[in-house]
Amino acid sequence: MPPAERASPHLVLVGGHESAEGADLSPYLDALPGAVVTSPGRSLHNRVSALLSTGEQGAPVVVLPMTWGRDPVMVADTAKTLRWLRSQHGPGRLVLGDAFGTIDHLVALLRRAATQTAAHQPGAGLVIAARAANPFDDAELHRVAHLVRTYGTGTEIEPACIAEPADLERAVRRSQALGSDVLVVVPAGFARTCPEVDALPGVTFYGPLMSERAAAQVVHQRLTAAVHRLGHGDDGIATGLLADHGHGYAHSHGLDGEHPHPHEHPHDHPHTHARAADLVDST
CATH class of the missing domain: 3.40.50 (Rossmann fold)
Incomplete structure (x- = not known):
């Protein structure tokens, strides 16, 4: 048998x-x-x-x-x-x-988000958002954002470690100060929605990474x-x-x-x- x-x-x-x-x-x-x-x-x-x-x-x-x-x-x-x-x-x-x-997977998917944003909304900036964690994991988000910016499409990239809704708003204001009037928020995690963007004029949510x-x-x-x-x-x-x-x-x-x-x-x-x-x- x-x-x-x-x-x-x-x-x-x-x-x-x-x-x-x-x-x-x-x-x-x-x-x-x-x-x-x-x-x-x-x-x-x-x-x-x-x-x-x-x-x-x-x-x-x-x-x-x-x-x-x-x-x-x-x-x-x-x-x-x-x-x-x-x-x-x-x-x-x-x-x-x-x-x-892995981080490599995350960077690749965020670069794709930057490429698609540049193609469909020329001149728009990207806010890479994640829930605030600890200083080391938050620092990794900044490193990821730098890699996406460096190897991306010239899109303005701003990281946002969000402990409260005001944190995303501050990241949006920084991006706007750098000349990005239209912004797309993309998650650096598994989030599928971002209700905070509804209160921010000129800001939309990219959607889930996968x-x-x-x-x-x-x-x-x-x-x-x-x-x-x-x-x-x-x-x-x-x-x-x-x-x-x-x-x-x-x-x-x-x-x-x-x-x-x-x-x-x-x-x-x-x-x-x-x-x-x-x-x-x-x-």
Whole structure:
């Protein structure tokens, strides 16, 4: 008799500040039957623990960090939660997938937004907007905006880290002061709407970076790759623990290169990551 097929995996999407702690991911669920969305920490722990305890016997739980690369702390924290759960439930049923996207993917999609804006609204400026997080992730947004500006179409680019509606308005005023009377707000995360633009004359919202269908295709790719790696004994947790390695002031090496704290380092394993152009083409 042929060997029994492994039970279908349970999919958990975990989102941080790039998706309003997962709230922006809900529209994806229609294209991902059975998937659940959660925020990091206790919510993630409870969701995964329940699936491991009550889910179909033998069905792996795949946890996918929904980030464009600007929230490495969320990935590392997720890995820590899964490491603890692995110690309680044993290996082989839990896997941390690759992040949904990378900074390169984000820059490529934002450059496409700049190109389309320049083609359809010549002279319009672009405000790249994201929810305010921490100084390091916010600084990464400024770096991304600089890359889009440098390798874009000459479109004026202004980043906006939004903690309150007035933050977007200030970014709009800066752009207007530089000569952009017409502005397009484009999200640097998973936001699908931006109600704040309704109160700003001459400002429109670009729309989401990817359609639900395209995003679901990427999720399926990450899911398939994660299940494949789990079959080879790699649950991705060790790699995830290093996601925020070197991120922030607290992580530093001595002047002589000494590394004073231990890490769980992963074994070598070939991973296949999508090129930025491939992801853009799928939208």
